[in-house]
Amino acid sequence: MSDSVQLPRWIDVGALPLLNLLLALVVSGLVVLAIGERPTQVVEILLYGAFGYEEAWGYTLYYTTNFIFTGLAFAVAFHCGLFNIGAEGQAYVGGLGVILAALYLDFLPFPIMLIVAILASAIFGAAWAYIPAYLQARRGSHVVITTIMFNFIASSLMVYLLVNVLRPQGSMTPESEQIAEHLRLPFIHDIAAGLGLEMASSPLNLSFVYALVCSVLVWLFIWHTRWGYAIRTVGANAVAATYAGIEPGRYIIMAMMISGALSAFMALNEVMGVQHRLLIDFTAGYGFVGIAVALMGRNHPFGIFLAALLFGMLYQGGAELSFEIPTISNDMVVVIQGLVILFTGAMEHMFRPRVTRIYTAWHLRRRAQEAA
C-alpha cells in the first residue's frame, strides 16, 4: 500500500519494541508451562529476587552495570553499520589491562590508579577491536566473522596468560593475584556508610556511576559531535558518506575502537570492583547480552539503560529462581535472553506492516471525520 502513513514516533520506538518484548515474554511463559511450572509463580519470584529486598537491588544494579557497558559497546558499532559480536573478547582482554595496571603499578594512589585503570582497559579493549576493524575497513573482511574468531583467540590467549604468566607461583588455580585493598573500586554500601547511611552490602560499586557517565558521553558523542555524525552517516549509507567527504574506513575503525573500549570497561566492574583478581571466563557471556540490550534499547543510551535494568533484573531474579524452584535453573534466563534477541532483534519487522495498516486505517478515518 503506497498511501500508508508514516508511523508516529511513539509507536516506532515505544509501542513496537514493547509489543515484541511482550511476545518474547509470552513465549517464555509458554516454555515455563511446558516444563511444568506456573508462570505467575516464576514472575513473582523473579520480581521478588530482583527488587524484593534491599540487597537484591544492589545485585540487580551490579549486573545492570555490565549490561550498560556491553550494550553501549554494541550500539556505537551499530550506528556505524557494524555488528560487533566481539564484546566478549574485548572485555576479556580489557581485564588484562586492568589487572596489569593494578598489580604492577600498585604504588600509585587510588585516584591516579582509577584513571590509569580506565585508560588501560580502554587501550586493551580498543586494541583488540582494532584488528577486526582494520581488516573490515582496509581489507574488506567481514567484521562479524573476524570478531567471532577474535573471541576464541582472546579466550585461548587469556587462558595461556593466566596459566603461565599471571598465576602466582605455587598456586594451582589459574587466576591472578589479588588487587591490593586500597586499589579496589569502593562498594556503594561502603561509600554510603562513609556518608552515614546504612545499606545492605552487595557487589554494586563505583563503576555503576561510571557506566551512567559513559551513557551520557556516548549520547553526546553520537548525536552532538562531528565524529558521531560521520559515524551515523557511514552507518546509514557508506557510499553517500564518501560523496560527502567522509572516509568510511576511518570511522569504521573509530567506532570499533570506541566499542572495544566500552566493552572493556566491563572489566572495571568485574575485576577491579567485585572479583579483585582476573578469573578465567570472567566475562560470562555478558558481552552477548549486550547485543540484546542494545537492540531492545534501540541503540539509544536511555533505552540501553532501561534494557540493561531489565536484564539485570532477570539475572538477579534468575539466581533467586534457581534457589526456589529446582527444575528451573539459571538457564531460564538464557532462554528469555535468546527469545528477547529473537523477537526484538531478528523479528522486529514482524508486526510493523500490520501495525502500519491498522494505524493508517485509523488515521484516514479520523481525517475523513474531520473533513466531514
Next chain:
Amino acid sequence: MDNFELVILLLDATLRTSTPLILAALAGMFSERSGTINLALEGMMLGGAFSAAAVAYYVGNPWAGLLAAIATTICLSLLHGFACITHKGNQVVSGMAINILMSGLTALVGIALFAQGGKTPSLDHESRFQPITLPGADAVADVPVLGSIYSELLSGHNILVYVAFLAVPAAWWVMYRTRFGLRLRAVGENPGAVDTAGIGVVAMRYRAVICSGVLVGMSGAYLSTAQGASFLQDMTAGKGYIALAAMVFGKWRPFPALFACLLFGFLDAAATRMQGVILPGIGEVPVQLVQALPYVLTVILLAGFIGRAIPPKSLGRPYVKER
C-alpha cells in the same frame, strides 16, 4: 609405539573430530550459498545433539535419535528462515538469538526431563551408533602399512563418519551438477535475475535452509549418540563456529571446506596430544596456541593473505521484490 602407529592413531582421531565439522560446514554452505548467513550452526548443533540423545534414550534406537535431531534442526532452520527470509530480519542477530536460545533451552529441558543437571542419561550399547568393520578389515590387518591403514584408519568408524565423507561429493554434485544447485547458487548471487526467470527466491532460500538443517542435525546427533554417549550442557563448545570458520576457509566450496575441516580436526586431535611435547628447535608449543590456530588461520585468510575468500554476493541481504 613406533611413529607409523602414532600417525595412524592421530589421523584416526582426526577423522572422528572432523566429522561433525564437515557436516556442519556443508550445512553452512547450503544456507550461505543461497544468501542466508547461518551463524546459528552452533545452536542448531546443540539442539540436534540434545534431541538425538533424549529420543535415543527413550526409544533405545540411535536412528530414532537421528531423525529427532534432524526434525529439530529443520524446525530451527525454518525459524531462522522465518525471521530472515519472510520477515527480512537481521540474519546475524537471528543466528545469535538461536545460539543463545538453544544453549539455555537444551539445559532447561534436560533438567526438567532427566533431573541430571542438564545432562541426558548415558546411552547403552543399542542406543548408540556403533563402529562398523569394513569387509575384509580383519583379514588384511596383518598386511604391513596398507593393511593397518585399511583396518585401523578407514575401518571401524560409525556410520555417520562415512556419511559425512560421502556427503562432500554429494553436496558438490548437488551444488554444481543439478538445476537445484544452479538455482541455489544464483539466488545467493543475484536473486533479482532468478526472480526475473520466474523462480521464487523465497521458496528457493527456504529449501536451502532446510538442506542446511538436515546436515547440521546429523552433526548434532553424531556428537551425542556416536562420538559421545549422552548430551552434556554446551557440549558443542564452539564446534559450530569452527565449522563456520572452516566453511569460510574453504571459500564456501565443498572440497576446500572438507580440507579445512580435516585441518581443523587434525589441530584439535593434535592439541590433546601436544601437551608437554617438546618440538625440536621450537620448544614446547602451548596447547592454547594450537587451539587458537583454526581461528587465527581463518582471520589471516579473510584478510586476504592466503588467496581471497569471496562470499556469495547477496549474502546477508533479504530479497525485496519490488520497490
